[in-house]
Amino acid sequence: MADVFADLVGQDEAVATLRRAAASAAALLRAAAAPAARSADPYDDLDALAEEFDEAPGPAGGESDPSGGEPGAGMTHAWIFTGPPGSGRSVAARAFAAALQCVHGTGCGACPGCHTTMTGTHADVRLVVPEGLSIGVGEMRALVLRAASTPSGGRWQIVIIEDADRLTEAAGNALLKAIEEPPPRTVFLLCAPSTHPDDISVTIRSRCRVVPLRQPPAGAVAEVLVRRDGIAPDVAGWAAAAAQGHVGRARRLARDPEARQRRDAVLAVPRRLTGVGAAFDAASALIEAAEAEAAASVAEIDEAERSALQTALGAGGTGRGAAGAMRGAAGQLKDLEKRQKSRATRVQRDALDRALVDLAGFYRDALTMALRAPVAPVHTDTAALAEAGAQKWDAEGALRRLEAVLECRAAIEANVKPRIAVEAMMLALWKG
Numbered sequence: 001m002a003d004v005f006a007d008l009v010g011q012d013e014a015v016a017t018l019r020r021a022a023a024s025a026a027a028l029l030r031a032a033a034a035p036a037a038r039s040a041d042p043y044d045d046l047d048a049l050a051e052e053f054d055e056a057p058g059p060a061g062g063e064s065d066p067s068g069g070e071p072g073a074g075m076t077h078a079w080i081f082t083g084p085p086g087s088g089r090s091v092a093a094r095a096f097a098a099a100l101q102c103v104h105g106t107g108c109g110a111c112p113g114c115h116t117t118m119t120g121t122h123a124d125v126r127l128v129v130p131e132g133l134s135i136g137v138g139e140m141r142a143l144v145l146r147a148a149s150t151p152s153g154g155r156w157q158i159v160i161i162e163d164a165d166r167l168t169e170a171a172g173n174a175l176l177k178a179i180e181e182p183p184p185r186t187v188f189l190l191c192a193p194s195t196h197p198d199d200i201s202v203t204i205r206s207r208c209r210v211v212p213l214r215q216p217p218a219g220a221v222a223e224v225l226v227r228r229d230g231i232a233p234d235v236a237g238w239a240a241a242a243a244q245g246h247v248g249r250a251r252r253l254a255r256d257p258e259a260r261q262r263r264d265a266v267l268a269v270p271r272r273l274t275g276v277g278a279a280f281d282a283a284s285a286l287i288e289a290a291e292a293e294a295a296a297s298v299a300e301i302d303e304a305e306r307s308a309l310q311t312a313l314g315a316g317g318t319g320r321g322a323a324g325a326m327r328g329a330a331g332q333l334k335d336l337e338k339r340q341k342s343r344a345t346r347v348q349r350d351a352l353d354r355a356l357v358d359l360a361g362f363y364r365d366a367l368t369m370a371l372r373a374p375v376a377p378v379h380t381d382t383a384a385l386a387e388a389g390a391q392k393w394d395a396e397g398a399l400r401r402l403e404a405v406l407e408c409r410a411a412i413e414a415n416v417k418p419r420i421a422v423e424a425m426m427l428a429l430w431k432g
């Protein structure tokens with residue numbers, strides 16, 4: 001059976017770091033269990049282990065080491081997994097959690113510790129998935145409290161926070177307190193796009209070791225689609241290339257006909273740009289498709305959250321305190337609506353960004369063809385069209401168009417209104 005790191009595609013460096021840390025953690029537990037070396041705080045032994053493992057300061061250690069002087073320490077109590085969307089941040093965090101709970105200390109993939117962690121049923125592993133809404137302070141306090149208890153399995157208490165960039169400020173402070181004074185057997189695993197202060201507060205980051213993940217190569221993504229998901233090799237190869245290193249996106253393209261249709265519509269844009277009017281039409285179509293996709297994906301969950309909150313607030317209660325409770329309820333509903341609105345915006349931007357990444361892939365293909373560069377196209381199914389573009393525009397024209405798409409992404413990231421940015425891009429793509 002494959003071990004717990006098998007699905008972490010194309011991340012050899014990060015996997016090596018995590019394996020070392022798991023071995024170091026297992027050694028800590030053994031040392032704590034041996035009567036002669038019993039220590040109240042297993043991290044007391046970190047310095048000794050640091051020398052033992054003598055890890056070269058790499059991107060996962062070095063200046064990001066929270067102990068501030070022992071970059072070699074294999075194990076620490078707080079980690080941040082960063083990387084582009086789809087690179088496998090949460091896969092990495094879960095695999096590492098399994099390796100820590102593994103009875104062999106390796107992440108064998110077969111023992112009860114590995115198995116229950118990977119299936120999400122381990123009593124000492126808690127997973128927080130905010131689903132687009134920010135993680136509130138109440139939830140975080142309860143989590144921190146439970147995480148401080150002694151691990152029932154005798155190894156580690158682990159808290160995985162997916163999308164740690166969506167912590168509210170108050171929740172971040174509650175988490176920071178726990179990370180600053182960690183219970184002896186508690187490990188925090190945070191996932192975030194980057195360690196930019198917009199994503200993770202500087203103080204939390206300074207207490208964590210960072211494990212950067214890279215965009216996995218298409219070949220590695222295709223391999224995992226075939227092995228894990230049973231997708232036919234030719235479909236897997238096409239989807240992995242088209243998804244440009246995003247594992248989840250590759251799987252969706254391979255399996256979901258609607259995702260394929262949306263991509264087809266985006267890739268039809270270049271040949272439709274025949275004039276100013278067509279450019280504005282294409283901009284509208286792109287924006288509206290992103291809005292529709294986002295609306296469909298959040299509608300159901302919005303309604304479920306709303307009715308769950310109404311039930312929790314006991315709508316229609318009477319008696320002492322009911323009036324005050326109703327005032328509080330109105331505030332909470334308003335708060336929920338506000339958070340749902342910000343999620344809708346985020347989902348919409350994610351959908352639009354996926355479209356722009358697909359479009360950038362097309363112009364990148366045209367550019368590499370114009371340059372006769374010996375690289376495989378991103379979109380094998382529009383390769384002929386990209387070749388025609390390469391003939392017509394030359395490398396320079398293809399590059400200008402690629403830059404127009406990338407500038408559009410950057411503008412939206414910098415809060416330019418999406419419609420304005422997309423219209424400017426379509427005009428630039430048409431004019432060249």
Ligand SMILES: [Zn+2]
Nearest residue numbers: 102108111114
């Ligand atoms: Zn195991």
